[in-house]
Amino acid sequence: MVRDLAALNKREMLAWDAWGIMHDWARDRSIPDAVAARLDAVAALIASSPPDWKEVREMYESDERLRVPAVVTSQGRRVAVDV
Helix, strand or coil, X not given: CHHHHHHHCCCXXXXXXXXXXXXXXXXXXXXXXXXXXXXXXXXXXXHCCCCCHHHHXXXXXXXXXXXXXXXXXXXXXXXXXXX
């Protein structure tokens, strides 16, 4: 969902790139409730048909945990990206 939100904001990332909110969970631990709630909000927004494009942009821009930063983790390495 985080990558989908980024793509809807013209930031197409690789399937293995991770940043922000994605670092708050891992295979060996559960997703914290606050993170799950934020992801539910992302899912609801991008699943609407058609999406409210203004809200999509505002959600992406207003939350640094969702927005693609200048450096992401890609296959375990820190990689600079063009944002």
